[in-house]
Amino acid sequence: MSVKENLASVLQTIPPHVKFVAVSKTMPNEAIMEAFDAGQRHFGENKAQEIIRKQQELPSDIQWHFIGHLQTNKVKFIAPFVDLIESVDSLKLLREINKQGEKAERIVPCLLQFHIAEEETKFGLDLSEAKELIDAIEKEQMQNIQIKGVMGMATFTENEDQVRKEFKQLKKYFEIIKAEHFQDKDGFKEISMGMSGDYLIAIEEGSTIVRIGSSIFGERNYSK
Ligand SMILES: *Cc1c(COP(=O)(O)O)cnc(C)c1O
Numbered sequence: 001m002s003v004k005e006n007l008a009s010v011l012q013t014i015p016p017h018v019k020f021v022a023v024s025k026t027m028p029n030e031a032i033m034e035a036f037d038a039g040q041r042h043f044g045e046n047k048a049q050e051i052i053r054k055q056q057e058l059p060s061d062i063q064w065h066f067i068g069h070l071q072t073n074k075v076k077f078i079a080p081f082v083d084l085i086e087s088v089d090s091l092k093l094l095r096e097i098n099k100q101g102e103k104a105e106r107i108v109p110c111l112l113q114f115h116i117a118e119e120e121t122k123f124g125l126d127l128s129e130a131k132e133l134i135d136a137i138e139k140e141q142m143q144n145i146q147i148k149g150v151m152g153m154a155t156f157t158e159n160e161d162q163v164r165k166e167f168k169q170l171k172k173y174f175e176i177i178k179a180e181h182f183q184d185k186d187g188f189k190e191i192s193m194g195m196s197g198d199y200l201i202a203i204e205e206g207s208t209i210v211r212i213g214s215s216i217f218g219e220r221n222y223s224k
Helices: 003-011 029-037 048-057 072-078 091-103 127-139 160-181 199-204
Strands: 019-023 042-045 063-066 084-088 108-114 145-152 190-192 209-212
Touching: 003 019, 003 029, 029 048, 042 048, 048 063, 048 072, 072 091, 084 091, 084 145, 091 108, 091 127, 091 145, 108 127, 108 160, 127 145, 127 160, 145 160, 160 190, 160 199, 190 209, 199 209
Parallel strands: 019 042, 019 209, 042 063, 063 084, 084 108, 108 145, 145 190
Antiparallel strands: none
16 A cells, blocks of 8 residues: 555545544655555654754745654754654753743644653653642743644553553643643643554544544655
8 A cells, every 4th residue: 555545545544623643653754645645634744853954954834843852952953843852851952942942933833741641651640740740831821832732652562451541541631731721722732642553442432633644655764
């Protein structure tokens, strides 16, 4: 199956209120252009160097989502163009995004990444850490950041109940933060959850953004 065909069949399973990000990490420009020519505009990358290069080489109307661990020294390169940083997981990073947003004269949309998986290795905040970040935004008057919601990755497992439980947890975090900090703010509305293996469950549990890579572009080959 081609990228175009994969895209069409995945899109059929996604309801219109859910945004779809094609995760193009490690994939060549040609594959991205195939999806672009089929109408796809949101793409996700998890390495700063790669998103910077692709942004320079590919059409300017692509909306780039950064979905990986972001080092503070790379923020200045992506703040001018990134559509959404989905992976904010520390105060240090948040401050740097705000600073670089100010320099670039724009408000950088961000999601707070939560740790919902069983695995120790995955990045992300817990609820009290997330609240600290939001308090800091208010206290330090960071005006070049907009928190638009939450993001999380479920455990990589065949166990559907486990995955569903973790997505429910993320939705709950979203609702708590919404109620305590963004009650009257329509901009706080995104729950980014769901990848190739689990996005249908994520949508059932209230996802508003799914991030799908291998079902569109095929398996990634990290060795090359
Ligand atoms: C790679 C990646 C995805 C996409 O994973 P697939 O299983 O290929 O769909 C989604 N979200 C994040 C944060 C990723 O790093």
